[in-house]
Amino acid sequence: MKTIELTEKEYWRTLRKQKKIKLREIADLLKCSIAFLSMYENDKTLMRPEAINQYKDFIQNK
Template sequence: MTQIELFLMRRQKQIRLSDIAKEIGCSIALLSKYEHNKVAMEASKVKMYKDYILNN
């Protein structure tokens, strides 16, 4: 699943970045920058990000 597909799925499910940030232990800004391809995240955080979106 691509970053764009995950972003669209998150928006469709109405999951807020703040909810994901609390769950995986990072900032809202980092997630926003990741979704817009401005920064890279650690592989472990990317996995937690994907899991959160797919399971909620």
């Protein structure tokens, strides 16, 4: 059986979707746009390390 390897961002996006967390919830916490978070998850922009930690903490602890 073939193993699928996820990048770190793919892992967090998948976990967020499994937990049914909307980008809006995280955008409100980080005070940024949904579009910005979407671009981050799709590797089209960078985010501050502190914001990345808040993003991960929110997903992990929800």
